[in-house]
Amino acid sequence: MTIFHKRKFLFRIYSWLPLIILYVSVLNEFDFNYLDIEYFSFNFPFIIIFYFTLKDSLHFDYLLVFFAGLINDVVIGFPLGISSLSYVLICSFSSYLRSITIRPNIIKDWFYFLFVISLINSLNYTILFLIFSYELNLTFYLVNNFFTFLLYILFTQIFNYYLKGLNE
Amino acid sequence: MASSRDDFVIAIRSAFLKKSNKQKFSLLTLLLLSIIIIVLSSFENKYIRQVKNIINEIVYRSSYVISVPENFILNSINETIKYSSFYADYKKNIDEIEKLKSEKISNIIIRSENEELKALIEDYSLSSDKILAKVIVDHDSPFLKSLIINKGSKDNIKIGTNIYDKNYLAGKVIEVNYQTSRVLLLSDFNSNVPVSLAPGNFQAIVSGDGKNSGEIKYIKGNYSDEIDNGNIAYTSGTGSIYKSGVPVGRVQVLKNQIPKIIKINFYSNFDQLKYVFAEVYNEKSDTINDKKDDKIINSNEFQDLKNTDKLKLELLNEQIEIYKNTNLKFSEENSELETKINELNKQLILLEEKIDEQDQIINQKEIDKNELEFLKLNLIYSKKCKKSFSNQRGYKFGTEKYRKCVLNKGKL
Structure with a gap:
């Protein structure tokens, strides 16, 4: 990592990597849907936003997260503002957890993440169904919620490795 | 108790209101901004729509x-898979081509019949331009089955195209920007297509099931028992949402389910869409001659084909003019011939x-000849046949028996 510190540009790119990945994922809607597993999907932006707001909020600009939400709405075809609200809410919950946590515990974070995404997905579904009269399949939401929760722990390990590199 | 509440308030304030070192906005500001945008979106605010259009572009x-790297990897995998099954596909394709060749002939006949029948019932004949559009974004979202094409309002695409x-049929346009449009696929939950199911001509509505197929949600009348596997669904044109007679898919009845589920397996594979056709058409009551049958296949050839179509149309108009003149001549000849026929008929009657x-x-001559013969014989054999005092066996003069006797030369 000393190479990064010597080369400031590379370090900057490395520190901005989560946001770059977030933008790529919202533009590309990264969720492995092409695997053709029935109902399988997960919300990668939720994982990345929750993790980095919790662990590395200094490099994770909320305004850029907000814009990522706007882009996601455009890509998916949802009314403007829905994903932004979801992302900012995740940031808020994650920020709250960071404020009240003295000794971080991965399992607690994990289940708190489940609570947060369930709440946000419910809110999403309610807004889309009641206000915008969208026909949505609840099963997709539940499965998406479940896999997002399940894969959080896996991505946490990868992101920990990244943070280790950044802090060193 | 009071201290724990204070802690909670402090944590909330810290999370929502406090700006960190590099944060330009607090989370509360961004939350309020999101809510304002959603509210304005729900009222379809003009400015929000414009902002959305700009972001869209x-x-x-x-x-x-x-998506290029991901698409490249996926395409490479697909190509490899295709290459491995190349020979099997080749054999299958040959069989299919043979089958299609025979079907094509019957299709041409059916199409021409269909056009004639439509003209008879004064249906709208559609003069349409099919524009080739490239699919630029095709993310298979589980929530909304849609894709983005590279044609927009500048290419005359409208909502509902x-x-x-x-x-x-693959879907319809639900959002139009200047250079791009969003297409809602038939497989989406929000898609409802009025269809006719053949044979039987049952009217129904197909909704997407969020996967790659559809489901019949409504059938006009109680005909669900008469619908069977393999029935064909094509657009009915009801409500003027979709053009009539466009193939949609094949029926698959899931009899094990209670209540019975009628699925529609769409002809089009929405996962493999790279290019689609957008139909920009004007409805007008027209003759069959104005219809265009040819479909535009290549985008580069599109303009040329348009010009060719114009030339074809001009040629067809010329041909129509020629046919009209010929028709006039024929009708004149026809009337002359009719007069001749009438004259000949009169002559025939006279001759008859x-x-x-x-x-x-x-x-009359025959009768006269017989009479003369009788009179001749009468002179000779009247004595033998006439009843008299000396000839009691004879007959009375003028009777039929007497006549027979004379003609038999006196034989009684």
Whole structure:
């Protein structure tokens, strides 16, 4: 990592990597849907936003997260503002957890993440169904919620490795 | 108790209101901004729509560029899989081509019949331009089955424009930008297509099931028992949402389910869409001659084909003029011939009358000849046949028996 510190540009790119990945994922809607597993999907932006707001909020600009939400709405075809609200809410919950946590515990974070995404997905579904009269399949939401929760722990390990590199 | 509440308030304030070192906005500001945008979106605010259109134009292009590596990998995998099954596909394709060749002939006949029948019932004949559009964003979202094409309002695309994959219906446009549009696929939950199910011509509505197929949600009348596997669904044109007679898919009845589920397996594979056709059409009551049958296949050839179509139309108009003139000549000839036929018929009647007269004369002559013969024989054999004092066996003069006797030369 000393190479990064010597080369400031590379370090900057490395520190901005989560946001770059977030933008790529919202533009590309990264969720492995092409695997053709029935109902399988997960919300990668939720994982990345929750993790980095919790662990590395200094490099994770909320305004850029907000814009990522706007882009996601455009890509998916949802009314403007829905994903932004979801992302900012995740940031808020994650920020709250960071404020009240003295000794971080991965399992607690994990289940708190489940609570947060369930709440946000419910809110999403309610807004889309009641206000915008969208026909949505609840099963997709539940499965998406479940896999997002399940894969959080896996991505946490990868992101920990990244943070280790950044802090060193 | 009071201290724990204070802790909670402090944590909330810290999370929502406090700006960190590099944060330009607090989370509360961003939350309120999101809510304002959602509220304005729900009222379809003009400014929000314009902002969305601008973001659309930028994001769709960016999304296309960013998807290039992923699409390249996926395409490479697909190509490899295709290559491995190349021979089997080749054999299958040969069989299919043979089958299609025979079907094509019957299709041409059916199409021409269909056009004639439509003209008869004064249906709207559609003069349409099919524009080839490239799919620039095709993210298979589990929530909304849609894709983005590279044609927009500048290409005359409007909300509701029908989108085709080859000749099969794929969806309709739900959002139009200047250079791009969003297409809602038939497989989406929010898609409802009025269809006719053949054979039987049952009217129904097909809704997407969020996967790659559809489901019949409504059938007019109680005909669900009469619908069977393999029935064909094509657009009915009800409500003027979709053009009528466009193939949609095949029926698959899931009899094990209670209540019975009628699925529609769409002809088009929405996962494999790279190019689609957008149909921009004007409805007008027209003759069959104005219809265009040819479908535009290549985008580069599109303009040329348009010009060719114009030339074809001009040629057809000329041909119509020629046909009209020829028709006029024929009708004149026809009337002349009719007069001739009438004259000949009159002559025929006269000749028949003559023949009748001659027949009568011949008959009369025959009668006269017989009478003369009788009179001749009467002179010779009247004595033998006439009843008299000396000839008691004879007959009375003038009777039929007497006549027979004379003609038999006196034999009683």
